[in-house]
C-alpha cells in the first residue's frame with residue numbers, strides 16, 4: 001500500500017509544498033511541487049531580508065498547500081505523513097513552516113517528521129533518477145550553502161567532507177553580479193554573460209587549493225574580492241569593463257574548484273556516483289565541467305533538473321518519504337526550528 | 349458551537365477551547381505558558397493538551413479564533429501559521445481578532461480605558477476603549493507616554509505604568525474567554541483574512557553605493 005507524504009519548506013525565500021507517493025518498494029513519485037517565491041521583494045535590497053521572507057511565508061503557506069493538493073488531485077485526508085524543514089535556514093522563516101506543519105499533523109492525525117534542508121537537496125534527485133546508490137557523494141551549491149557530503153544512507157547517515165569557510169558559492173555570484181552591475185540574484189545573469197565571454201581572459205584565484213589547505217573545504221571570499229579589485233583597476237584606468245569576460249573567468253574559477261574537489265573526493269573514497277544539487281547546480285558551466293571531469297574519471301554524475309535543484313517542498317517530501325521508509329521514529333510536536341541544524345542530523 | 353482560541357501576540361503562549369451559546373462564552377480548557385521564546389514549540393502541544401482536558405477531539409471544533417496582534421513578529425506568526433494550517437487541515441474557518449480587543453473584552457474598567465502590550469524596543473502597542481469595551485482608537489505603536497486615559501490593562505501597562513501614568517487592571521494577556529468574546533460578532537459573516545497587525549515595516553535598508561575594495 002503506497003503512502004502520501006506532504007513536504008513543507010520555508011527555510012529561506014521560497015514557500016514550498018510538495019506531495020509525493022512512497023511505494024512499498026521504496027521508490028518515490030512526485031505528485032505536486034508548488035512554490036511561492038518572495039525573491040522579487042528582496043531584489044532591491046540585494047539579498048534576502050529575513051523579516052520580509054517570514055511575512056511572505058505566512059501569507060503563502062496555506063494558498064501554496066491548496067495549489068499542491070489541487071495539482072495532485074488529492075485531499076488533505078489522503079496524507080499519511082508530513083515532513084517539514086526543521087533547519088538549517090533563517091530562524092523566523094523556518095518557524096512559519098514548522099508551525100504550520102505541526103498544525104497540519106495535529107489536524108490530520110498523522111506523524112510529523114522534522115527534516116534537514118540540506119539532505120532534502122540530495123533526496124530530491126531520487127524523484128528524477130531513482131534510488132541513490134549507497135554510498136554516494138553530494139555537492140550542494142546554492143546561495144546559502146556549499147558543501148561536499150558523503151551519503152551512506154539518505155534517511156540516516158550523511159557525513160560532511162568539506163564546506164565553505166566563508167561565502168557560499170551563490171553568495172559570491174550575487175556579489176560579483178553587483179560589481180558588474182548585473183541584477184540580483186546573480187546566478188542567471190552571470191551565467192548568461194559568461195556564455196559570451198572568454199573563461200581564460202582573466203586568471204582569477206582558485207581558493208583553498210594550496211597544498212596546505214583543507215582538501216575538501218571551499219573559499220569564495222578571496223575570489224569575490226579579486227574580481228572587485230580587477231574591475232576597479234580597469235575603471236581607474238578608464239577602460240570599458242569586459243563584463244562577459246569577467247563573468248566567464250569568474251564562473252570558470254568557481255566551477256573549476258567545485259568540480260576538482262568533488263571529483264578528487266570521489267576518487268579518493270572510491271565512490272562511483274556524484275550528485276550535484278542546490279540552486280547553483282543549474283549553472284551551465286558547472287554542470288558542463290562536472291560532466292567532462294566525471295566522465296574522464298569514470299564517475300556517474302546525477303544533476304536533478306533545475307526546478308528540483310532550487311528550494312522547494314518536493315525535496316522535503318522526498319526526504320520525508322525516505323525517512324518514513326527507513327522506519328525512523330517520528331518527531332514530537334514540540335520540536336524547534338534550528339537555524340544551525342548540522343548536516344549529519346537528517347531528522348530531529 | 350465549539351471554538352478553539354489561539355494567541356501568541358505577547359510572551360504568553362495561549363490556546364484553549366470554549367463553547368459559545370448565544371452571548372455566553374464558557375471556557376472548557378485553557379493552556380498558557382509565559383515564554384517569549386517558545387511560541388513555535390508550545391502552541392500546537394497546548395492546543396492538543398487543551399482538547400484532551402476538554403474531552404473533545406479537534407475534529408469536533410466548529411471554528412478557530414486567532415489573535416492577529418499587534419505583537420512582536422516572530423512569535424505572532426507561530427500562532428497565526430498554526431491557526432491557518434489547523435483551519436485548513438480541519439476544513440473549518442479561522443476568525444481573526446485584534447489581540448488588544450481580546451484583552452479589552454475581559455477588562456472590568458467601568459470607564460474608558462486602554463489596552464497596552466509590550467512592543468519591545470521600548471515601545472508599546474495600544475488601543476483605547478470606551479466604558480463598554482468598544483475600541484475607540486488604535487491600534488498604534490509608539491513610545492510609552494500619557495495617552496489620555498488613566499486606566500490600562502495588558503502587560504505593557506504594567507511594564508510602563510509610570511510613563512503611561514495609568515492605574516493598571518487585569519488581564520495582562522489575551523485569554524481564551526477574551527478572544528472568543530471579542531470575535532463573537534464576526535461569526536455571522538465570512539471570516540476576514542488572517543492578516544497580522546504588524547504596525548511596523550520590516551527593518552531593511554536598500555544598499556547604497558557599493559564599497560570599493562581598493563583604496
Ligand SMILES: [Zn+2]
Pocket residue numbers: 117121142144278310311
Ligand atoms: Zn537550499
